[in-house]
Amino acid sequence: MGRAEDRRARQRGGRRAAPKSHRSSAAVGKSGIRRLFTWKKILGTFFALCLLGMGAFIVLYMVIGIPEGNADAKRQSNIYQYSDGSIMARDGKVNREVVDLSRVPKDVRRTFVAAENKTFYKDAGVDLKGTARGLFNTLSGRGSQGGSTITQQYVKNYYLSQEQTVSRKLKELVISLKLDREKSKDYILAGYINTSYYGRNAYGIQAAAQAYYRTDAEKLTVEQGAYLAALLQAPSQYDWAVASEGGKKLVKARWNYVLDNMVEEGWLSRSERAGMKFPVPKEPKPAPGMEGQKGYLVNAANATLEKQLVAEGTASSRKEAEAMVGAGGWTVTLNIDKKKQAALEKSVKQQLTSKLDPDKRKVDAYIQAGAASVNPKTGAVVAMYGGQDYFKHWTNNATRTDYQPASTFKPVILAAALEEQAKTQDGDPITASTVYDGTSKRQVMDNGSKVGFAPENEDDKDYGPISVQTAMNKSVNSVFAQMGVDVGMSEVVKVAGKLGMDTENMEAVPAQTLGSMGASPLQMAGVYATLDNHGKKVTPAVVKSAEHLNHTVTMPDPVGDQVISPEAADSVTSVLTGVVDDGTAQESVRNNPGRDGQQVAGKTGTSDNNKSAWFTGYTPNLVTSVGLFGEDTKPPYKHMPMYKAAGEPRINGGGFPAQIWAGYTFGVMGEVTKFDLDTQQGAAVKPTWTPTPTQEPTTEEPTQEPTTEEPSSSPPPTTEEPSSTPPTSPSTTPPTFSPPASPGTSPPTDGDPFDPVGRGDEG
Structure with a gap:
């Protein structure tokens, strides 16, 4: 055998031996991973999880029924106490009158659909994207984010609670689907506009119509209805009587959004829309028992409580916090000292208001007093004077920030x-x-x-x-x-x-x-x-x-x-x-x-x-x-x-x-x-x-x-x-x-x- 043939023989032998002597461990590992995660196994796992999820949802759908309306839907009174525990005020009886949907003008009903859920009449009662987003945000600790349908909001308000948990969101989804199948859209819409909180202690569209426009729900105009529908997004922030300049701009933008959506849906003509002007609400009327300084104190306490509910994560938004406080059942103890409060009111009367005579001097009618008294060692607000009377002057002069110091x-x-x-x-x-x-x-x-x-x-x-x-x-x-x-x-x-x-x-x-x-x-x-x-x-x-x-x-x-x-x-x-x-x-x-x-x-x-x-x-x-x-x-x-x-x-x-x-x-x-x-x-x-x-x-x-x-x-x-x-x-x-x-x-x-x-x- 010649030298060349001998070399070829060795090469052939080397190629045969290579797989045994030079195969790397990395190649072995890679081959093992491929065997473990094949496309067939991945696809199979995915379908198995889908079937498991569907099965779990079917079980939930069968197990969860439509419950009776919860206690929060039947609003209780809040109790407000002085620092010593004595009663300052109760916020009165439930300010709600349920009205049949037939009493609400058709175009006014549509303002709520245009504001909250344009697909209301077509959807199955749920927004799967919004619900999925809400579940993800709850699991990740971000609170409730993303919109829900009118049906879901009604279910949350009337049948469930405001708590932010996965189980509550799943119940909301199931009950909404069942409710949409068992009840008419008009039934759901009526429930929604009659249970929602509109601010000013008004629950339901009839109470809201009276609180903001001194009229009945059946006499509301489209412009007024659009304001009430816009108000649901942030009742306190959008209340025209107390809103900041920024709040007024936001509610006007929301009002325009509602009407523009109605044009888009064909519920309002462009010519009618063009002629509409923003309907400025009337001044609020305080609830009975809120006269004098009590109304100012209660409102200040509510604002503080709502802010803290958001800060601690109990509520995901100010709107939700307002609904929670408005739902009642709270016992709120203020730092207000009963004797100091009385002394402050007495001093304002003796030193100022007793000396004012609007009949004699027109300028005397312009004078507004505000005061706040604080313990510097504890930070407690021990007395506050908000104005002449909560029934006569809505704005709290102790907390307003529109005057120069x-x-x-x-x-x-x-x-x-x-x-x-x-x-x-x-x-x-x-x-x-x-x-x-x-x-x-x-x-x-x-x-x-x-x-x-x-x-x-x-x-x-x-x-x-x-x-x-x-x-x-x-x-x-x-x-x-x-x-x-x-x-x-x-x-x-x-x-x-x-x-x-x-x-x-x-x-x-x-x-x-x-x-x-x-x-x-x-x-x-x-x-x-x-x-x-x-x-x-x-x-x-x-x-x-x-x-x-x-x-x-x-x-x-x-x-x-x-x-x-x-x-x-x-x-x-x-x-x-x-x-x-x-x-x-x-x-x-x-x-x-x-x-x-x-x-x-x-x-x-x-x-x-x-x-x-x-x-x-x-x-x-x-x-x-x-x-x-x-x-x-x-x-x-x-x-x-x-x-x-x-x-x-x-x-x-x-x-x-x-x-x-x-x-x-x-x-x-x-x-x-x-x-x-x-x-x-x-x-x-x-x-x-x-x-x-x-x-x-x-x-x-x-x-x-x-x-x-x-x-x-x-x-x-x-x-x-x-x-x-x-x-x-x-x-x-x-x-x-x-x-x-x-x-x-x-x-x-x-x-x-x-x-x-x-x-x-x-x-």
């Missing part, structure tokens, strides 16, 4: 300066003794440049060189406008948010230093309670506890984390004692005979054009914010000036609001207490000198106005006469004391054409 915002600016250890334009630390230029209409400066803002002080008064302490006492706008820029308005807004203000829509602009944003007495009480609590966040809590059958809702702790340093908070408190002892609140608070030596801190405020006036004050154990608001008595309820109300030239924060505060606080305070402050800037304010007799007094200031004691490290100003001469104090910066600007150079604070320089308030 004015100079009650100035302590927030100082808190930001101290917390951020800010400095003046000259590089000096900002403290209670820092000297600023108090010239009215003085241009605010930022690194040598004008920022285009020159606010006017009250009565256009010039103060010249003035300390921060005295500027707070006298509420000098020009000083705090400059301080806000020195700190940085973005930092001011950030600290405002930490203290408890809603800063979502608060622009970081100098005009905000005048308190030109919106805020409520309840919100401002929380801000000052955080200061009183040495910088630990206090979120005012209306509800103490809530129980339903065997379910107890866990309410969040009103007292939170340290949000600003104790020294910054306490220093602001120290400064605010000067407003009472030596400033704009001294006449109503300092000299009040009921004070009995009680130490008090607080701040007055009166907004631009006298549309609101405030006093927010506190003792170591109680914080109360009182606001007066000018509001027209007729729609659209515009903000109105309060000049000459009760015979006064102007309603100032140091007037009626401070008087209401003092009458209430000194009546319920108990033992006299002192602030325990951690501050290097003094724990009290002591008058040390009076100006020369030639100084001209204003309506808010006595002839002799003592200023506060200044630390030796910073020389006090020698006069409070208006001054156009730059001071010689080394701690004062040239930009701080630039000459006042001409009146027309500053933008308005709220668009008032009669106040181009932004007067802000008196303090």
